[in-house]
Amino acid sequence: xxxxxxxxxxxxxxxxxxxxxxxxxxxxxxxxxxxxxxxxxxxxxxxxxxxxxxxxxxxxxxxxxxxxxxxxxxxxxxxxxxxxxxxxxxxxxxxxxxxxxxxxxxxxxxxxxxxxxxxxxxxxxxxxxxxxxxxxxxxxxxxxxxxxxxxx
Numbered sequence: 001x002x003x004x005x006x007x008x009x010x011x012x013x014x015x016x017x018x019x020x021x022x023x024x025x026x027x028x029x030x031x032x033x034x035x036x037x038x039x040x041x042x043x044x045x046x047x048x049x050x051x052x053x054x055x056x057x058x059x060x061x062x063x064x065x066x067x068x069x070x071x072x073x074x075x076x077x078x079x080x081x082x083x084x085x086x087x088x089x090x091x092x093x094x095x096x097x098x099x100x101x102x103x104x105x106x107x108x109x110x111x112x113x114x115x116x117x118x119x120x121x122x123x124x125x126x127x128x129x130x131x132x133x134x135x136x137x138x139x140x141x142x143x144x145x146x147x148x149x150x151x152x
Contacts, residue, residue, distance in 0.1 A: 002032075002041075003028055003031060003032050003041060003044055003045060003048070004044075004045045004048045004049065004052075005025075005028065005048070006021065006024060006025055006028070006048060006051060006052060007051075007052040009021070009061075011058070013058075014058045014062070016062060017058050017061065017062045017065075019152070020062050020065040020066055020069075021065065023069065023151070023152065024051075024065050024068070024069050026149055027069055027072065027073070027084075027147075027149055028044070028048070030084075030147040030148045030149040031044065031072075031076065031147070033148065034080070034082060034147065036076070036080060037079070037080070039079075040075060040076060040079060040080070043072070043075060044072055047068040047071065047072055048068075050064070050068070051064055051065060051068060073151075076147075080145075081145050082145055082146070082147050083137075083140055083145060083146060083147065084146070084147050084149040084150060084151050085137070085146060085147070085148075085149060085150040085151075086133075086137060086150060086151075087137065087140075087151075088132075088133040088134075088136035088137045088140065089130060089133035089134050089136075089137050090133070090151075091133060092129040092130065092132045092133030092136065093126060093129045093130055093133060094129070095129055096125040096126055096127070096128045096129015096130065096132065096133075097122050097125040097126050097129060098125070099125070099129075100121070100124065100125035100128045100129065101121040101122040101123070101124060101125020101126060101128075102118075102121060102122070102125070103121065104120075104121035104124050104125060105117065105118040105119060105120055105121025105122060105124075105125075106118060106121065107121070108120050108121060
């Protein structure tokens with residue numbers, strides 16, 4: 001079964017809508033190149049049909065495009081372990097800052113007696129998160145689990 005395509009619309013007057021539309025189309029193209037299950041094809045086609053049938057304003061269409069794209073990518077990641085480029089890097093950047101950066105900053109602040117050093121831990125956590133995420137992205141690429149799609 002083939003993936004359905006988005007219906008062409010006149011979106012030239014809203015740059016953000018044009019970007020969201022192009023990115024959704026790129027996602028569909030990247031997914032067509034992969035070996036995906038029938039269940040996921042039906043799920044994606046349902047989302048595409050919902051977007052194609054919308055006759056609402058550009059803002060609502062833009063929100064629906066982003067929401068559907070997120071939904072599709074989450075399902076594909078959970079069931080097929082396929083991720084877009086730099087997925088793990090983005091995820092681990094925030095995790096590194098929260099899980100490593102804040103505790104390290106707290107340790108620096110308490111040990112030096114000045115809580116102003118709390119901010120030192122954030123860049124350290126960011127670097128740790130970036131390195132872990134980049135390594136996971138590289139592993140996903142080597143295993144062939146990375147989609148030819150970069151989210152912006």
